[in-house]
Amino acid sequence: MDIFLSVNNRAEVIQLPIVPSEFKISSPVNNENFTTINQGDIKLFGERGLKSLVIASFFPHHDKHYPFARGENRLRWDYVKIIESWRDRKLRVRLIATGAPINIVMTIDDFEYGYQDGSGDIYYTLTLSEFKMIQLKTKKVR
Amino acid sequence: MAHELWVVKGATMTNITPLIGTISRRSNKDELGEEITFDIAFNDVKHFPKNPCEIGDMVVLKNANYEITRALIVDEDRSGISPIGYTAFDFAFYLNKSSSIYQFRKMRADQCIRKVVNDFGVPIGNIVSMPVGIDKIFPDDAPSDIIKEIIEFVEQKLGVKYLMEMRQGKLFIERQGDLVIKAMFKPFPDAFLMDATNAIASPSRKRSIADMVNSIQVVGNDDKLVLTRDDTAMVNKYGKLQKVVQLDQDEKRSAAEIARNELKELSKVSEEVSIELLGDDSVRAGRLLVVNEPVTGIKGTYLINDVSHTISGGIHKMSLGLGAR
Numbered sequence: 001m002d003i004f005l006s007v008n009n010r011a012e013v014i015q016l017p018i019v020p021s022e023f024k025i026s027s028p029v030n031n032e033n034f035t036t037i038n039q040g041d042i043k044l045f046g047e048r049g050l051k052s053l054v055i056a057s058f059f060p061h062h063d064k065h066y067p068f069a070r071g072e073n074r075l076r077w078d079y080v081k082i083i084e085s086w087r088d089r090k091l092r093v094r095l096i097a098t099g100a101p102i103n104i105v106m107t108i109d110d111f112e113y114g115y116q117d118g119s120g121d122i123y124y125t126l127t128l129s130e131f132k133m134i135q136l137k138t139k140k141v142r
Numbered sequence: 143m144a145h146e147l148w149v150v151k152g153a154t155m156t157n158i159t160p161l162i163g164t165i166s167r168r169s170n171k172d173e174l175g176e177e178i179t180f181d182i183a184f185n186d187v188k189h190f191p192k193n194p195c196e197i198g199d200m201v202v203l204k205n206a207n208y209e210i211t212r213a214l215i216v217d218e219d220r221s222g223i224s225p226i227g228y229t230a231f232d233f234a235f236y237l238n239k240s241s242s243i244y245q246f247r248k249m250r251a252d253q254c255i256r257k258v259v260n261d262f263g264v265p266i267g268n269i270v271s272m273p274v275g276i277d278k279i280f281p282d283d284a285p286s287d288i289i290k291e292i293i294e295f296v297e298q299k300l301g302v303k304y305l306m307e308m309r310q311g312k313l314f315i316e317r318q319g320d321l322v323i324k325a326m327f328k329p330f331p332d333a334f335l336m337d338a339t340n341a342i343a344s345p346s347r348k349r350s351i352a353d354m355v356n357s358i359q360v361v362g363n364d365d366k367l368v369l370t371r372d373d374t375a376m377v378n379k380y381g382k383l384q385k386v387v388q389l390d391q392d393e394k395r396s397a398a399e400i401a402r403n404e405l406k407e408l409s410k411v412s413e414e415v416s417i418e419l420l421g422d423d424s425v426r427a428g429r430l431l432v433v434n435e436p437v438t439g440i441k442g443t444y445l446i447n448d449v450s451h452t453i454s455g456g457i458h459k460m461s462l463g464l465g466a467r
Contacts, residue, residue, distance in 0.1 A: 030455040030456070030457075032455070032457055034341065034343060034420060034459070035343055036341045036342055036343050037342055037343065037344075037345055037435065037437055038340070038341070038342065038435070038437070039340070039341055042329060042341055042420075043329070044329065044420070044457050045329075045330045045331070045456070045457075046455040046456045046457050047455050047456035090187050090188075092189065131189075133189065134160045134161065134190070134191055135191065136156050136157060136158060136160065136161070136191050136194070137156070137157040138154050138155060138156045138157070139154070139155050140153055140154060140155070141150060141152075141153050141154065141155055
């Protein structure tokens with residue numbers, strides 16, 4: 001599986017160099033319980049919530065050559081700059097995971113990064129959530 | 143979500159439901175008209191739809207293709223980047239917020255009401271016949287208060303209860319007993335309809351004799367006692383609780399009738415009940431609902447004093463205040 005993030009119809013694309021060890025999409029629904037006096041709880045079906053995903057991985061130091069690394073081998077800080085620039089420009093990010101039917105437009109909700117273990121790699125946690133396109137329907141008054 | 147909120151601007155209707163967080167719909171038997179409040183998401187990014195709502199626009203609340211009510215946006219509440227709050231009232235707003243002078247000379251009650259309503263351009267759906275003459279000056283009152291006072295006078299004379307409400311933008315005044323409703327809900331989309339009163343949450347019941355009147359003294363306009371009527375059984379049980387009713391000059395003939403109707407209305411243990419139910423759009427203040435909840439003893443046909451519907455996340459719930467008919 002490869003993971004690609006892109007904006008503006010693939011005007012800018014990055015492939016995550018290190019595929020995270022865990023890749024799980026949360027797909028919630030806003031169901032509720034209604035507590036009655038005579039029938040206990042009744043389950044009420046609500047509408048679905050926004051899908052979300054947390055990617056935890058790292059951008060490798062350019063001197064290191066991990067055999068499992070993917071993509072175009074950018075400098076580690078370039079990845080950080082690109083993602084921060086997308087966030088600052090309030091762009092929607094398309095997430096595509098190859099080999100899986102995953103192609104979702106998302107927003108960057110949080111991006112945490114930094115060094116750890118003295119390796120020189122930049123470890124990051126990228127939190128994304130679904131962006132629903134909304135188009136308001138109109139009609140003529142009869 | 144089966145419910146939809148549309149905003150009407152000129153000849154175009156826009157479905158704003160995808161931007162709406164919560165819709166609340168509230169009615170009270172003492173107020174003419176319903177209030178709808180809703181909040182609408184807004185954002186300044188490129189791909190986010192522009193908020194189409196403005197003060198003075200009309201919104202239409204629908205469930206599937208059925209129109210529940212239509213209302214005029216009268217308040218806007220913006221707070222930082224939070225969703226924008228709107229409050230809308232149905233067209234009874236014009237009857238509630240104006241004031242006017244009226245003088246009626248022995249005009250039938252329903253004709254008086256028609257005149258007031260027509261003067262303020264509010265469409266009439268149905269006003270039942272009220273064969274009681276009105277002979278009074280209303281010097282500076284809201285039209286809705288004039289209508290309420292006329293209805294109360296007719297109720298006192300005839301011993302009949304009336305309900306007034308707006309439906310699809312039109313005013314209806316009908317006999318209360320004709321509007322017993324059965325609240326139904328579907329626990330999930332392809333379920334059969336179920337009786338909402340079979341799933342009651344948070345029931346509470348308060349009983350009181352604080353406002354009981356079991357003895358009526360009717361006094362003429364010359365302050366002389368015309369007659370006294372007691373509800374003997376209630377006086378024996380709870381002690382005497384008396385009220386004086388003053389008559390107009392030409393009402394002496396109906397003194398006994400007025401005393402009887404007042405006792406019928408007031409000589410009882412009052413009961414205040416509140417419950418929460420799953421939502422049914424037909425539940426409105428002023429209508430009647432049959433409830434049987436053995437734990438708190440809520441049993442019988444109740445008048446819906448007030449109801450607040452909340453539609454949020456595709457779930458429709460309502461909280462009701464009920465009272466004696």
